[in-house]
Amino acid sequence: MRLFGVKAELLSEREPLIRERVDVAALFADHHLGLVRLALLMLGDLATAEDVVQEAFARTHAGRRRLRDPGSALAYVRSAVLNGCRSVLRRRSLAFRRAVPYAPPVWSAESVAMIGEDRREVLVALSGLPRRQREALVLRFYLDLSYEEIADTMGVAGSTARSTITRGLAALARTLGEES
Amino acid sequence: MNEITDRLRDATRAVGETIDQVPAFSPAAGRTRSEVAGRVRRAWLVPLAAAASVTVAVAGGVAVARGGDGSPGRNAATSAGPAAAPTFFAETGESGITVRSVNGGAETSRVPNPSGKERFVGIQAAQDNRLFYAVSAEDDCRPRLYRFTLDEEGKVGSFGPLPFAPPEGTRPTSLAVSGDGGKLAYGLMSCGGGAEKGRLVVADTVTGDSRTWTAKDDVDVSELSMTADGRFVLFARYVRMELLSSAPVTDEATEATPTATEAPSPYPIVSRVGEPVEPATAASPLVAEGASDPTVAVSPVGEPVAPVTAAITASPVASEATATAVPSPATTAEPSASSSVEASVVVTEASPVQPSVAGKGIAPQVEWCHLPAATILDEPGVASSPAVTPDEDPVEVHAVVKVCPDLSDLRLLDTGAPGDSLEQASSISLGGGSRGMLGAAISPDGSRIVAAFQNMEIDGKTGLPVGGSADLIAYDTADGKATGVVYHEAGEAGIQLLDLDGTGERVIVSRGDEIGAVDAAGYRALVKTGEPSRIYGSRYAW
Known part of the structure; x- marks a missing residue:
């Protein structure tokens, strides 16, 4: 079987890559809570946030042999979580899926007791921003990532990350200013 | 601005602090996808997600007001003529209903959204391609x-609401x-x-x-x-969920991990495994006994278990894709199971002997769409897919990306x-x-x-699509065989079945950023949508 001869060669040439595999399980164990919190900020409800992170984990795990650079693994994983959040939000926005029930967001009125009205206002304003601005602001001011890290995570240029944040903050200030 | 950033920091942290523990991970507890697909995946997934998650309505209806006794006579305007090959197709989109000519895709008429x-x-x-029904969704x-x-020019005439409607507080999910x-x-x-609880309604368009x-x-x-004849309704039934990730893993996930060499190929990855194929002719008669309608370029195929039975569609297929030999549809019929609302992908390294790695228990076998990853290995370099050039470096990491939407339960x-x-x-159960x-x-x-089924190959290094295949397979309703x-085409363009015409001979599909038609002559583009991410399953009809 010529085919299998080829296959055997392929494997031997790939072995070094396999050895460098990132320990995805450890990565997630270290960052699980933070990732769920990130997803919660994007999505508003914990159950879905947990699902998204779980899914990102499974996905990353599946592609773990592709993760060759441990240094970039966390950014990769954050991207996976953000992508998962985007999928959920997109699904929620589909006309026919509006009816899909999900828990009231953390910024709904019910959560005032937990986080206070002032914070709730901020979160409502944040949730009303365009997706990219929302993501960028959360990455910047919740995760305290650098512009470069944000750019990596979001898959945009550094300058784009910076301008997105600027615009997001301005929009946020406008919204909150109008309210107060 | 500092005040804003301070408030933002404070608020986001407050939310974060509302949780302090999370459930443990389970590697197999989710659909597995790979971000490797990255950009490519995005382009694909949106239409797929849409296909899986949308649906719409349609149905025969009548503009005639319901009579006092609820039984007005059927008149010409309420009943479609005999089945005819489509001359027009209609789309619902942002700007309402657009009717286009099948020949050239020119817009013939437009109906704006009601409000x-x-x-x-x-x-x-309806079967005559002249009587159409539309359903609307309203914020309230x-x-x-x-x-x-439609008249012979494709102009809309006698447009109006039906005198009856689905119950208030509901949303139609799909129509036929x-x-x-x-x-x-x-x-x-x-x-x-x-x-x-899920409901299915059949309404008489004359009496309501x-x-x-x-x-x-x-x-x-x-x-x-x-x-x-309106007697049988085919539908997909699936459990509604926000995300699949917490869905229980099926037994298959815990089954003995097959090795690439011994695992049956449940999906048409013939272009990768390079099995010999025997071309068959196109336009063979439909196997289904007693089928009164001729069928589209259907080639007879073997039993579902036949490893490879090739068929070729006699089709001048579009541009970059080429019709090639395909494996038995039976192999196509067994891909993936996922009730996910979104297509998912998995990327595996192009290691045909991956089980020697994955099978060592280094990590639980990744399962995707109920297929162990090892069964969906890609084999670059030996592919017969025209999209994979023979001179590609065989060490290039390729990945197989498959679409795994949630049409898992047909009834x-x-x-x-x-x-x-x-x-x-x-x-x-299809095959x-x-x-x-x-x-x-x-x-x-x-x-x-x-x-319709599809798979897709991605170059793991560049993330660019390098091939794949799309198939439309016919099954006997009686036994699911x-x-x-x-239709089969190799290439990265996937095909989503949108609607059959009144004769059952033609299928309107979405393919990449095109809406196209598949008939005995193969595939041809009808119109470019310009936005591949926005194709909803029931948005097109003919």
Whole structure:
């Protein structure tokens, strides 16, 4: 079987890559809570946030042999979580899926007791921003990532990350200013 | 601005602190996808997600007001003519309903959305391609049905709402129409967001009388299609969920991990495994006995277990894709199972002997769409796929990306039988599995079911698509066995089945950023959509 001869060669040439595999399980164990919190900020409800992170984990795990650079693994994983959040939000926005029930967001009125009205206002304003601005602001001011890290995570240029944040903050200030 | 950033920091942290523990991870507890697909995946997934998650309505309806006794006579305007090859196709989109000519795709007519709050979300055509029905969704949860006719120029005439509508507070999920337009079927879900048992309604478009079948669970009823006589309704049933990730892993995930060499290939990865194929001729007669409607370039195929039975569609296929030999549709019929609302992908390294790695227990075998990853290995360099050039570096890491939407549970309802339970609809198992489809529809004569499948190959290094295949497979409704490959094409473009025409000979599909037609001559583009991410399953009809 010529085919299998080829296959055997392929494997031997790939072995070094396999050895460098990132320990995805450890990565997630270290960052699980933070990732769920990130997803919660994007999505508003914990159950879905947990699902998204779980899914990102499974996905990353599946592609773990592709993760060759441990240094970039966390950014990769954050991207996976953000992508998962985007999928959920997109699904929620589909006309026919509006009816899909999900828990009231953390910024709904019910959560005032937990986080206070002032914070709730901020979160409502944040949730009303365009997706990219929302993501960028959360990455910047919740995760305290650098512009470069944000750019990596979001898959945009550094300058784009910076301008997105600027615009997001301005929009946020406008919204909150109008309210107060 | 500092105040804003301080408030933002404070608020986001406060939210973060509302949770302090999270459940443990389980590597196998989710659909597995790879971000490697990255950009490519995005382009693909949106339409797929849409296909899986949308649906719309259509159905035969009548503009005639309901008579005082509820039984107005059927007049010419309410009944479609004989089945005819489509000359027009209609789309519902942002700007309302657009009717286009099949020849050239030129717009012939347009109907704007009823209002800013009420939008057309689905459309269907009766068998004559002149009588159309549309369904709208409204912000206040009052769906409405519309009917219109087309003249020979494709101009809309006698447009108007039907005198009856789905119940308030519901949202139609999908619609189907009988051949003469006299009956319409639609699925219903709660509009307000509450859980609601899945319902399927069949309404008489003349009298407005309807009959409802109710599922015992909170399921979505979607992807409806109806036989010409209005008796049988094919639909997909799936459990509604936000995300699949917490769904239980099926038994398959814990099964012994097959090795690449011993695992049966459950998906048409012939282009990768390089098995010898025997070309068959196209346009062979449909195998289904007694099928009254001729079928599209169908090639006879072997038993579902036959490893490879090749067929070639006699099709001048579009541009970059080329018709090639395909494996038995049976192998196509068994891909993936996922009730996920979104397509998912997995990327594996192009290691045909991956089990020597994955099988060592280094990590639990990744399972995707109920297929162990090891069974969907890519084999670059030996592929017969034209998209994979032979001179590519064989060490290049390729990945197989497959679409795994949630048409996992096809059912066939006999509306001629008594009863009001949707559970009485019989489960349709296509060749051992109806999973991983991108649309399915029953033929007007009811003899067969056509379903679309696809896979896709991605260069793991560049993330660019390098190949794949798309298949439309016909199955015998009676036994679920594959009867032929309606269409196959190699290449990265996937094909989503949107609608069958009144004759059952032509399929309108979405392919990349095109809406196209598949018939005995193969595939041809009808119109460019310009936005591949926005194709909803029931947005197009002919």
